[in-house]
Amino acid sequence: MSITAEIRVGDKTLPLPVIVGTEQEVGLDIQALRDKTGAVTFDPGYGNTGACESAVTFLDGELGILRYRGYPIEQLAGKVSFLEVSWLLLKGELPNAAELAAFTAAEKAHRALPAHVHAIIAAFPADAHPMAILSAATLSLSSTYLADEKVTEAGLNKSQLLLLAQFPTIAAAIYRKGKGLAAVAPDAKLAYSANFLHMMFEGTGNAAAGDPEIAKALDLLLILHADHEQNCSTSTVRLVGSAQTDYFASIAAGITALWGPLHGGANQAVIEMLDGIVAHGGDVNWAVAQAKDKDSSFRLMGFGHRVYKNFDPRATIIKVQADVVLGKLGKNDPQLGIAKGLEEAALKDEYFVARKLYPNVDFYSGIIYRALGFPYGLFTVLFAIGRLPGWTAHWNEHNAGKAKIGRPRQIYTGKNARDVVELSKR
Ligand SMILES: CC(C)(COP(=O)(O)OP(=O)(O)OC[C@H]1O[C@@H](n2cnc3c(N)ncnc32)[C@H](O)[C@@H]1OP(=O)(O)O)[C@@H](O)C(=O)NCCC(=O)NCCS
The missing domain is CATH 1.10.580.10 (Citrate Synthase, domain 1)
Known part of the structure; x- marks a missing residue:
C-alpha cells in the first residue's frame, strides 16, 4: 500500500513526499514546508522529528527491539x-x-x-x-x-x-x-x-x-x-x-x-x-x-x-x-x-x-x-x-x-519591536 500525505496551511496545500525505512517506518518529508507555506513544525523534545536517515541502529520501542546493523542485541550480547x-x-x-x-x-x-x-x-x-x-x-x-x-x-x-x-x-x-x-x-x-x-x-x-x-x-x-x-x-x-x-x-x-x-x-x-x-x-x-x-x-x-x-x-x-x-x-x-x-x-x-x-x-x-x-x-x-x-x-x-x-527554527514568543529608552527615563 502506498502512502500519500499532504498538509494544508491556510489556503495552501502541500503534498509531502513520504519516506519509508527498511523496517517500514514512515517519515513525512517537510523540507519544503516553510518555503511553500511560511509555517514551520513545532515539536519540543523532537518526539516526532526524524532528524536524519540512519543505517546504524534500529529500535522499536513498542516491541522492545534493538538491533545494531540488523543484528539483535540478544545475539550480539555474549557471542561477540x-x-x-x-x-x-x-x-x-x-x-x-x-x-x-x-x-x-x-x-x-x-x-x-x-x-x-x-x-x-x-x-x-x-x-x-x-x-x-x-x-x-x-x-x-x-x-x-x-x-x-x-x-x-x-x-x-x-x-x-x-x-x-x-x-x-x-x-x-x-x-x-x-x-x-x-x-x-x-x-x-x-x-x-x-x-x-x-x-x-x-x-x-x-x-x-x-x-x-x-x-x-x-x-x-x-x-x-x-x-x-x-x-x-x-x-x-x-x-x-x-x-x-x-x-x-x-x-x-x-x-x-x-x-x-x-x-x-x-x-x-x-x-x-x-x-x-x-x-x-x-x-x-x-x-x-x-x-x-x-x-x-x-x-x-x-x-x-x-x-x-x-x-x-x-x-x-x-x-x-x-x-x-x-x-x-x-x-x-x-x-x-x-x-x-x-x-x-x-x-x-x-x-x-x-x-x-x-x-x-x-x-x-x-x-x-x-x-x-x-x-x-x-x-x-x-x-x-x-x-x-x-x-x-x-x-x-x-x-x-x-x-x-543543524539549525532548528523556533516560534518566537518574546516582545514585539520597541524603542530603547534612555537610562535616566527607565
Ligand atoms: C527517560 C525520560 C526522560 C523520558 O522522558 P519523556 O519521554 O519526556 O517522558 P515524560 O517526562 O513526558 O513523561 C511522561 C509521563 O510519565 C511520567 N514519568 C516519566 N518517567 C517517570 C519516572 N521515571 N518516574 C515517575 N514518573 C515518570 C511523567 O511525569 C509524565 O507524567 P504525566 O503524563 O502525568 O505528566 C523519563 O522517563 C525520565 O525522567 N526517567 C528517569 C530518568 C532515566 O532513567 N533516564 C534514563 C533514560 S535511558
Whole structure:
C-alpha cells in the first residue's frame, strides 16, 4: 500500500513526499514546508522529528527491539566482543578474523595517553565529576591529533582508533588520580575490557582485576551501551559535527550531554536513589509514592524512556547479568533485592502501567558497577566508554553525506519591536 500525505496551511496545500525505512517506518518529508507555506513544525523534545536517515541502529520501542546493523542485541550480547561490536558499528559488518586481528593489534598499540592528558586530569580539583574530566581530556586530544585523519592500516580513521584505545586509559587515570594512586600502564597482553580492569584496579586488592569472567561481564555491558540511535548525546555529537567541528570536540560535547541524570547520568542517580530507599528502611513503596506525587520532583530513576513503551531489552539482559556477577563475586548486595522489589511494585502500579514506564538500561547497571568496585561518579564514564563507537559511527554517517549544518527554527514568543529608552527615563 502506498502512502500519500499532504498538509494544508491556510489556503495552501502541500503534498509531502513520504519516506519509508527498511523496517517500514514512515517519515513525512517537510523540507519544503516553510518555503511553500511560511509555517514551520513545532515539536519540543523532537518526539516526532526524524532528524536524519540512519543505517546504524534500529529500535522499536513498542516491541522492545534493538538491533545494531540488523543484528539483535540478544545475539550480539555474549557471542561477540565489544571490539567486534565497535567494528560492526563503524564499518557496517562484523569483522572477519584478519580484520579483527589487525583492529585488536592497533587498539593495543595506541592505549597510552599523551603526557598532557595526565597533566589535565591532575589539574582538576579533587571533587570534580569524572564526566567533566573525561570531556576535557577528550577535547584536549584534538590539539594532539587534529591533523591525523588518515585511515590506518587497520582500516579505521586514526583519530577514532586512538580515542577508542585511549578512553579506558583516561577513565582509569581519572579513577586512580581521585584515589591518590599512580596511573597503571596499559598491558598489551590483555584484551580491551581486561586491560581496563587492570589499569583501574591493579594493586588495589580488588579481585576484579585479572578475573576473565568479570572482564567478560564488563565487555557485555559495554556492548549493551554501544549505540541507541538518535538519543540526546548522539544527536549532540551529530549536531556539533554538523558545524564541521572536529571529531574529538564533537565527542567531548556528547560526553557532557550523556552526563545529565535524564540520560546516561541516570545510572549514578539510580544507585543514589537506592541509597535513599535504604535510608527509608528499604521501603520501595515510599519511592513509588514519591515518584507519583505531582508536587514532588522525585522520579523513579532508571524507569521510563522516550522511545521504549515496553521492556528495554538491554535492561532484561543486565538484570540477569546482575545476578551472575554478584553470584560470581559472592556478594549479597541488599540494593539488588530493593531494586527488584521496586521494579515489581512499580510494574503493578496503575501510574506506571498507564504511562508505560518500564526499567531502562540504567536501572540495574549501577548495581553491577558498584559490586565491581567502581565509585558512583565513574558509572556514567562506563556508559561513555560503551557509547563511543556508536557516537563515532553516527558522526561518520552524518559527515559522509552532504551534511547540512543543524539549525532548528523556533516560534518566537518574546516582545514585539520597541524603542530603547534612555537610562535616566527607565
Ligand atoms: C527517560 C525520560 C526522560 C523520558 O522522558 P519523556 O519521554 O519526556 O517522558 P515524560 O517526562 O513526558 O513523561 C511522561 C509521563 O510519565 C511520567 N514519568 C516519566 N518517567 C517517570 C519516572 N521515571 N518516574 C515517575 N514518573 C515518570 C511523567 O511525569 C509524565 O507524567 P504525566 O503524563 O502525568 O505528566 C523519563 O522517563 C525520565 O525522567 N526517567 C528517569 C530518568 C532515566 O532513567 N533516564 C534514563 C533514560 S535511558
